[in-house]
Amino acid sequence: MIEAHGLGVEIDGATILADVTVALAEPRVAVIGRNGSGKSTFARTLNGLVRPTAGRVEVDGVDVGRAPKRARERVGFLFTQPDAQILMPTPAEDLALSARAAGVPRGEVASRVAAQLEAFGLAAHANQPAYSLSGGQKQLLALAAVLLGAPRILVADEPTTLLDLHNARRIGDLLLSGAGARQVVLVTHDLDLAARCDVALRFEKGRLAAVGAPDEIIAAYRAEAA
């Protein structure tokens, strides 16, 4: 459950986001809109990476602005660029980092990491330098790390942009199929992917321009771009 009330963000006097009020209970939420319309900023307020300068956001009833740490335990985040998200030299070390942060006892870290590598098809790359993984493998690793924390809400900011058809579908499926166990917020320019969600938000110039059934929202957006 995500709720925003009069949410606004100003940075250096510029209004980046204004007056966003919405309640989202649907398991799969798509966020679309033009470059610079405020999508990423909205996504970032959901786990406190960006602090609201007006109004507030709640995730599962936790006020993100007041208790960003508690909110972050609930909200996993997947960035567009997996490079920036992979913090350790190898996949095994990177997953171990997340496992420890998620409170896995020291003795069980190795086995949890091995199981996760296996589940995401990365077992053969466990100790390969992370920079040398392919784009798809990197994004898989980033997702594997986020899901180790078993977040109740998963926010993904254009997670498939750098991927090919096959990998994009794989990551997309993993993201959307997990819904049910968790709520997923998917910021994307891939309108086919957005169409598979339960509700869509469209941002425009820092404002929430439309909320509704993905088909309609997307059709209107396409019409305008043409």
Next chain:
Amino acid sequence: MIEAHGLGVEIDGATILADVTVALAEPRVAVIGRNGSGKSTFARTLNGLVRPTAGRVEVDGVDVGRAPKRARERVGFLFTQPDAQILMPTPAEDLALSARAAGVPRGEVASRVAAQLEAFGLAAHANQPAYSLSGGQKQLLALAAVLLGAPRILVADEPTTLLDLHNARRIGDLLLSGAGARQVVLVTHDLDLAARCDVALRFEKGRLAAVGAPDEIIAAYRAEAA
């Protein structure tokens, strides 16, 4: 005109590209294929950013391996990440750099730059710090800089990936509409964009898997990914 004869690239003992033989005279060439299939490597051999370790490539009859400088005068290159391509603090300075590299006489640089800024809708941003431009503006600037050199061949490696529908269409149109004046090689995961080309190449595991009419090549690629 682009010709590859038994082109191969090995890096640190790994085969990245093997045995690519093809002749391309079509004005608009699409290059598609999975992540890591060798598309970018192929594109980079066309202007000597990557040196072949086997066979050779020719652009308009110039052997790129032997005369990379002469080849580069003929071949413009557009990267995915506009940030890395913008080398100067402001759009005006960045275009001036390209103008000088293209041999525009000192006295005419300023007017050429102004005209190019105007043509790409960037006149209002001429002296704004480049890092503060939006993604779409950055990619426009990068394209404006490349085209100042009036390349006979333009190679673009996923130039629209980070852009929204509107900006992607704008850059795509600019790229493809210029064809005629120059040959365009477009590496892309955007299959709708690829479909607008005159011929498509599909790479697979470092080999040229198919060449032909875009519709057919794309349909086969889609079928396989599903």
Next chain:
Amino acid sequence: MAEERQWEARDIARIAVFAGIIVALGFVAPIPVPGLVPITAQTLGVMLAGTVLGARRAGAAVGVVFLLAAIGLPVLSGGRGGLGVFLGPASGYLIGWLPGAMVVGLIVHAGARRITWWRTALGAVVGGIAVVYAFGIPVQAASTGLGLGETALTSLAFLPGDAIKAAVATALTLALYRAYPPAFPAPVRRARAVAP
């Protein structure tokens, strides 16, 4: 020969990026100490330039920082810049960064087939501390009129911080060598690629 000495494009980019890193470190936790010579995280960048880039490129990166300061950009800690920074009591240390970074690079890379922790640590201490102080202390003494001995004593205040920076630089360099060997010059990089 002339051909040989010409920088390739990636070298130029690395020089610019490391100069950028040194500048960026100037914004990190500026510890305000009342004194003539600031305590700064920038010396960490100077050490890293040497350990990662090798002598020539490291020297060039520090040289670029000097030029940026000279043309009036606020690239030194506390947002200082302008020609004045080469005239004040801290200017000896500042000038010392250039030979210092080069000595770090020489010690860590000259004839090296791989990066070792002891050469890295030795380089950071000798180049990043001893050489810098060797330039800094005499200039500070001359500009304040204080004796060399007394000035050397006051510079002891920097030693704990600089020792920590040398240790951090060593650890970071070894970690980078593991995480991203392409960062290093070719001979070292190749040795690493074959090693398990």
Next chain:
Amino acid sequence: MIGLYRPGTSALHRAPAGAKVAALAVLAVAATLLVRTPLAGAAALAATLVAFAAGALGVAAWAAQVWAMRWLVVLVAGSQWIFLGPAEAAAGTARVVTVLLLAAVVTMTTPTSEMIDALERALAPLARVGVDPWRVAFVVQLTIAVVPVVGSLWHRVAEARRARGVRLGPRAVVTLLVLALRYADEVGDALTARGIAPAARR
């Protein structure tokens, strides 16, 4: 990155950058040689006020510069008083402050781009020993463009760390270095592609 330059139209703003830097060098030597008494020191400081006026920078800017040097003043004056006596201390302190104030005037009245042009011209004689002045000036400008990018990379690492709820400590710098060096490789390729610098000969 915003320079320390203050836009304006004064005589000093219009003077060529090279001349200003040369004048600064001459005046710095002159101050060191001539300012030997407290009176000479006072005269030198008064002269800096004139220089600020010539640059239309105002007394407030002058005072701000002096305030920024307060610790320097206290320490230089204090230590010289103890070892050399009050007269020497006053003259010595005035000497240091004068030179720094004159340097500040040059910095504040000359835009970055003019400084870079002046730099390129000043380096011209070095062309014979293999230094390419254009290239040096170019790397300086490239670095100016790179600094904000390094900042944004650092920001990205910090965000990822927070989003993942992990502690990294100094290891975060390794991640930054990896990102920065990969970015450098991309910039290097762009340099080559734009015909500005040669690629490696493998």
